[in-house]
Each structure stands twice: as structure tokens, then as C-alpha cells.
Amino acid sequence: MSLSRRASADGPTAGSSADDVPDADPVDVARSVCLSQLAMGPRTRGQLATVLRRRGIEDDVAAQVLDRFEEVALVDDAAFSENYVQRRHASSGLARRALGHELRGKGVSEAVVSEALETLDPDDELATARALVAKKLPSTKRLDVESRTRRLVGMLARKGYSGGMAMRVVREALAAEKELDDLERAFLEGLDGELSDAARVGE
Known part of the structure; x- marks a missing residue:
């Protein structure tokens, strides 16, 4: 038997084509x-x-x-989702709405998403919203109260907080920072009502 035939019978040799190797x-x-x-x-x-x-x-x-x-x-999607909710909330301050959106994007079922979001304490969510506003507030001091309010509420909305919660947290922060004049207070109260109504419609 020739060398080439013997090599073929014994199996692929070095340098043989991929077609000679079983899938x-x-x-x-x-x-x-x-x-x-x-x-x-x-x-x-x-x-x-x-x-x-x-x-x-x-x-x-x-x-x-x-x-x-x-x-x-x-x-384990359940364990993954629960850990993800706690970690992302702590690191980025994301609220339930944003966290749910991210988990669904990772292919997690609606039932598992709902269970994971239930592990996020509403009090922790509110405390995080307040901390986010407190951190951002100093950089808005040169703006008028309307612009400050809209900027801070928008920041919270992008992180998944409802309009009602965002407005209440921002209003509290601005009111605690200084005494508001009548026009500023009227603006905040009016916007508070508008956003709360919008939040109820969207829920």
C-alpha cells in the first residue's frame, strides 16, 4: 500500500483539508x-x-x-434579573420602568421581570430620586426656576421615574433650597398638577 493511501486509511494527515474532518x-x-x-x-x-x-x-x-x-x-433568569435590578439601581439610579425595559431587551419574560422589579423597595426608589436631584441641583443654580425644574424632571424621567414622583422630588428640593416667591411657587404647583395628571393617564 502506498504512503498516501495508508495515510488516508488511518485518518486525516497534517495539512489535509477541512472537508476531510467530520463536522x-x-x-x-x-x-x-x-x-x-x-x-x-x-x-x-x-x-x-x-x-x-x-x-x-x-x-x-x-x-x-x-x-x-x-x-x-x-x-437562571430569575436570579440574574433580581441581581440586575439591585445592581443597576444602585450604580445608575434607574427606576423600575427603565430597569424593566432593559431586562426585556435581554430576553427576560414579563413574569420574571415583574418579580424582579418587586424586589426594589419603593422607599429606596424615592431616596435614590432625591439623591440624584441633590447631586444635580447645584449645576442648575444659574437658571430660572422653570428651567431648573424642567431640566431636573427630565433627568429623572430619562432614568424611568414617573412624572408625578419626579415633580414632587424636584419641587421638594427647590423649596428646601430657598424661599420661593409667589410666581415661582405658582409655577411649581401648576406643573406638579400637570405632570401628576399625565402620569395617571399613562399608568
């Missing part, structure tokens, strides 16, 4: 991809499913692997 098991590939992702940090099932789909893994294979990862607690 990898899709389950093994999916498992390897998931482990690689998890090595960089916790991931939701939805995030891992998206990565697997991009890598060309069939949905049924992905479901099989992800089911197994959930069984052994390598993937």
Missing part, C-alpha cells in the same frame, strides 16, 4: 459557545439563544442545550 457535533458546539459566554459573566437564556442563533445553531439544538444549562443552574 463537529452541534450540541457540543452550542455547549462550548454558551460556556464561553458565561465565562465572561452571567447571561440570560434569551441572550444565549441570540448568540447561538447568530452562530448558526438550530433552534432545537439551542433549546436542548439551554434546557440543560437551566437544570444545572448555569442559566
Whole structure:
């Protein structure tokens, strides 16, 4: 038997083409991809499913692997979401609305999102809103009260706080900072009512 025929019979030789190597098991590939992702940090099932789909893994294979990862607690959307809510609220001051939006974007189910958001104490949320305003307040001192109010309320709104809560917190902060004249007080009271009504309509 010639050398080339003997090498072919015994298996692929160094430098042989990829076509000579059997295709990898899709389950093994999916498992390897998931482990690689998890090595960089916790991931939701939805995030891992998206990565697997991009890598060309069939949905049924992905479901099989992800089911197994959930069984052994390598993937746990509930634990991930609860930790995410507490961490992001503490680090960025995000309110429930913004946190829920981010979790849904990571593929977390509505039921799990709702449960995770329930772990955020309303008193903590209010305290964080007040701290955010207190930090931002000094940089607005050169503005008139209307501009200050709208800027501070807008800041809280972008972080997911309702219009009613944002207005109350800003109004408290401005009132505590100085004595308001009649026009300023009338403006705050009027805007307070407008935003509270808008918040009730949107809820």
C-alpha cells in the first residue's frame, strides 16, 4: 500500500483539508459557545439563544442545550434579573420602568421581570430620586426656576421615574433650597398638577 493511501486509511494527515474532518457535533458546539459566554459573566437564556442563533445553531439544538444549562443552574433568569435590578439601581439610579425595559431587551419574560422589579423597595426608589436631584441641583443654580425644574424632571424621567414622583422630588428640593416667591411657587404647583395628571393617564 502506498504512503498516501495508508495515510488516508488511518485518518486525516497534517495539512489535509477541512472537508476531510467530520463536522463537529452541534450540541457540543452550542455547549462550548454558551460556556464561553458565561465565562465572561452571567447571561440570560434569551441572550444565549441570540448568540447561538447568530452562530448558526438550530433552534432545537439551542433549546436542548439551554434546557440543560437551566437544570444545572448555569442559566437562571430569575436570579440574574433580581441581581440586575439591585445592581443597576444602585450604580445608575434607574427606576423600575427603565430597569424593566432593559431586562426585556435581554430576553427576560414579563413574569420574571415583574418579580424582579418587586424586589426594589419603593422607599429606596424615592431616596435614590432625591439623591440624584441633590447631586444635580447645584449645576442648575444659574437658571430660572422653570428651567431648573424642567431640566431636573427630565433627568429623572430619562432614568424611568414617573412624572408625578419626579415633580414632587424636584419641587421638594427647590423649596428646601430657598424661599420661593409667589410666581415661582405658582409655577411649581401648576406643573406638579400637570405632570401628576399625565402620569395617571399613562399608568
